[in-house]
Amino acid sequence: MSHRHFDGGRLIVASHNPGKVREIKELLTPFQADVISAGDLDLPEPEETGLTFTANAELKALAAAQEANAVALADDSGLAVTALDGAPGIYSARWAGPDKDFDLAMRKIESELGEKPDRTAKFVCALTLAWPDGHCETFEGTVSGLLTFPARGDKGFGYDPIFTPDGHDITFAEMDPDKKHGMSHRADAFSKLVAACFA
Ligand code: IMP
Numbered sequence: 001m002s003h004r005h006f007d008g009g010r011l012i013v014a015s016h017n018p019g020k021v022r023e024i025k026e027l028l029t030p031f032q033a034d035v036i037s038a039g040d041l042d043l044p045e046p047e048e049t050g051l052t053f054t055a056n057a058e059l060k061a062l063a064a065a066q067e068a069n070a071v072a073l074a075d076d077s078g079l080a081v082t083a084l085d086g087a088p089g090i091y092s093a094r095w096a097g098p099d100k101d102f103d104l105a106m107r108k109i110e111s112e113l114g115e116k117p118d119r120t121a122k123f124v125c126a127l128t129l130a131w132p133d134g135h136c137e138t139f140e141g142t143v144s145g146l147l148t149f150p151a152r153g154d155k156g157f158g159y160d161p162i163f164t165p166d167g168h169d170i171t172f173a174e175m176d177p178d179k180k181h182g183m184s185h186r187a188d189a190f191s192k193l194v195a196a197c198f199a
Contacts, residue, residue, distance in 0.1 A: 003137050003196040006071060006129060008032035014064035014074035016045055019157075023181075024073065027190055031198045038064050038072075053077065053090060053126035054138050061130035069132045077125040077185060079159045081109060081147065083118040092159065103151075106162050110149050119147045121163065125185040127193050137197050141188025156180060 011033040013021045021037040028035055038045070046063040050056035053076045060074035078092030088095040088105070095105040113119075122145065128138040144166050151161035153173025160172035165183060172180050181187055 004129075004131065004135055006031070006033070006197050010034045010036065010070045012036055012038055012041065012043075012064045012068050012070050012072040014038045014043070014060045014072045020075070023186075024075075027194075028198075031194075038068075041068055043067050048076070048090070050076075051090070053124050054128070054140065056090060057126040057128040058130065058136050058138060061128040061136065062134065065130040065132045066134075071129060071131055073127065073129050075125055075127045075186065075189070077123065079109075079121055079123055079163070081113070081121045083116040083120075084109070084112055087112070089124075096158075102158055106151050106159060109147065109159075109162065113147070121145060121147050123159075123163065123185040125189040127186075127189040129193060129197055137193070139189045139192035139196065141185045141190070141192065143183060143185045143188065 013024050013035060015021055015037060016039040025035045043064055046059055048056045050059055056076035057074050060076065061072045064072035064074065078089050080086040080089050095108055096102045097104060122142045125141045126138060128136050130136045146164050147162050148164045148171055149162060153161050153171045155175065155177055156173045163172050164170065165172065
């Protein structure tokens with residue numbers, strides 16, 4: 001399948017989260033991109049009304065691309081728990097409430113799981129590169145693992161303390177961040193995007 005290539009120049013990172021913007025800038029250092037964030041440009045944040053990770057990544061990237069008339073990159077991610085039919089999924093951030101209380105969100109997962117034996121889950125990341133003419137290139141990355149209670153570790157963020165990736169016996173929150181970044185759902189989506197549109 002042929003993909004549209006990023007030809008250099010300005011690239012908007014459609015995120016107002018400085019941590020995410022920094023990580024994306026680092027990942028794009030080898031390419032000819034003049035990276036600037038939607039926050040720096042004061043672009044409005046669209047409401048995430050999509051029903052899938054891909055729909056949300058595309059609506060965020062397209063809104064920024066059309067507003068700023070430049071190529072834009074957006075991601076949408078979350079934790080999908082098998083025994084909860086994929087919840088919290090696209091609502092992962094919202095399960096933490098207005099105070100972004102992830103202890104609360106992790107306890108909610110534990111209580112909704114109850115005695116259900118299936119502890120498998122995956123982190124999912126959809127990444128979209130969008131052009132002002134409406135063209136989108138979208139890639140999805142995943143990392144599979146097992147939910148682990150009680151939560152362990154103080155590195156990382158979000159649901160990292162209850163997620164043990166397959167093939168490991170420590171949670172993402174106990175893992176060296178560089179190691180996590182090398183195997184994460186975001187890294188998986190990025191390597192697909194880079195191979196298709198930047199390499
Ligand atoms: P987004 O900014 O809308 O993509 O929100 C994603 C939400 O999913 C975050 O607030 C976290 O709750 C969760 N999430 C996504 N990626 C990770 C991760 O790598 N570790 C832990 N939680 C994550």
